[in-house]
Amino acid sequence: MEFSMYLTSLPLRVEREIPHDTKARSHRLMVQAGFIQQTSAGIFSFSTLLWSVIRRIEKIIREELNAIGFQELMMPALQPTNLWRESGRLEHFQREHTMLSLRDRKDQEFCMGSTYEEVLIDLCRHFVSSYRQLPFRLYQISEKFRDDLRPRFGLVRARQFRMKDGYSFDLNEGGMHVAYQETREAYNKIFERCGISFVVFSDLRGSIGSTFAEKYMARTTEGEESFIHCTHCNFTANYEGSPYCPQCHAATEPLTALELGHIFELGPHYPEKMGALVADNNGRLSPIWMGDFGIGVSRIPVAIIEQYMDDCGMNWPFHLAPIQIAVVPVMPTNENQVSAASAIARTIKTTFGFETYVDNRAQSFGSRLKDLDFVGSQLQIVVGDRLDNGEVDVQQRNGLNKTTVPIANIVTTIENLTKGVHQ
Numbered sequence: 001m002e003f004s005m006y007l008t009s010l011p012l013r014v015e016r017e018i019p020h021d022t023k024a025r026s027h028r029l030m031v032q033a034g035f036i037q038q039t040s041a042g043i044f045s046f047s048t049l050l051w052s053v054i055r056r057i058e059k060i061i062r063e064e065l066n067a068i069g070f071q072e073l074m075m076p077a078l079q080p081t082n083l084w085r086e087s088g089r090l091e092h093f094q095r096e097h098t099m100l101s102l103r104d105r106k107d108q109e110f111c112m113g114s115t116y117e118e119v120l121i122d123l124c125r126h127f128v129s130s131y132r133q134l135p136f137r138l139y140q141i142s143e144k145f146r147d148d149l150r151p152r153f154g155l156v157r158a159r160q161f162r163m164k165d166g167y168s169f170d171l172n173e174g175g176m177h178v179a180y181q182e183t184r185e186a187y188n189k190i191f192e193r194c195g196i197s198f199v200v201f202s203d204l205r206g207s208i209g210s211t212f213a214e215k216y217m218a219r220t221t222e223g224e225e226s227f228i229h230c231t232h233c234n235f236t237a238n239y240e241g242s243p244y245c246p247q248c249h250a251a252t253e254p255l256t257a258l259e260l261g262h263i264f265e266l267g268p269h270y271p272e273k274m275g276a277l278v279a280d281n282n283g284r285l286s287p288i289w290m291g292d293f294g295i296g297v298s299r300i301p302v303a304i305i306e307q308y309m310d311d312c313g314m315n316w317p318f319h320l321a322p323i324q325i326a327v328v329p330v331m332p333t334n335e336n337q338v339s340a341a342s343a344i345a346r347t348i349k350t351t352f353g354f355e356t357y358v359d360n361r362a363q364s365f366g367s368r369l370k371d372l373d374f375v376g377s378q379l380q381i382v383v384g385d386r387l388d389n390g391e392v393d394v395q396q397r398n399g400l401n402k403t404t405v406p407i408a409n410i411v412t413t414i415e416n417l418t419k420g421v422h423q
Ligand SMILES: [Zn+2]
Pocket: 230, 231, 232, 233, 234, 235, 245, 246, 247, 248, 249, 250
């Protein structure tokens, strides 16, 4: 419906007051822009604008994973804890107190999914029996849960968050290595396409017999973890301060970072424990070799905000901006201006598919522009007095590169300004 292109009908309200209980600046900006609304500690609603950013991030993830043979599926958030008893991980997770568990009316115990190895291995042992069915790769993008006592930094440390979890299944160790390397390449493409500056480093802590394990970390000004990083040999480790690199003895730099992804080779351990076995070409049974690949999807907008923000608020790479193009009538009560703005927005939306809105809110022109800059709208088309000559002003965020353009040329103008942008 057409009304959805007007900012009046979108729950957008930028608060100038700095909210309490927000330590990280990205968290503050998201609360001020109404992107997240906390319903309980660490549990949030995502606004339409944030959700539209996340949907585009997920599109990138899907494209890159599907390109290397991953297939998408959906698994239930409610998991019977009996499955976790079989894998032997129940006690560990309960002891860590991060598992959110509950009982149904028949007193059967469930947990809310934080990770899905058990559910997926259970699925495999029902459907996979022969080596001819291997290899395959599966993933889902869904809400995950973590019973964190001290949720903080908004979406960084939330109790409910959006995550992509993916798994590879191979007949042997060699196949698992191939899956790992291909997924590693796909991850590099995903974070590059999201416009994020990141570092990758190996992380073998707590892994069970895995040969490869790496973390993808976004550089941030404020983050949950501190690292030392060697620009010479790329060595990175969890550590405060700045000693010399143990690998090449160059001086390291301190680095604050946010974990966005984690990939590791899980091996045959859990499939063996849970009886997910396949017969090889000699009929001999052996366990499936697994790779495990996660992305903290709802952390990606946080990383982008951290890396792109300026004194005026959030900023975004154009293809992920929540409002890509705003058409702003100077006088929202002037019918000519509003109908010209609506026609322009309609044309842009149908021609390019960009996230385009008409800002007809009953606020002063200056304060509307300030809000748009705060949320990170990338291009603004101002419809004012020049309308009498059939002209509008086109400018970038923060009033940069302002030019006057005939309305008749608006499609070509937008085309030139957004060249090379992938939707
Ligand atoms: Zn080094």
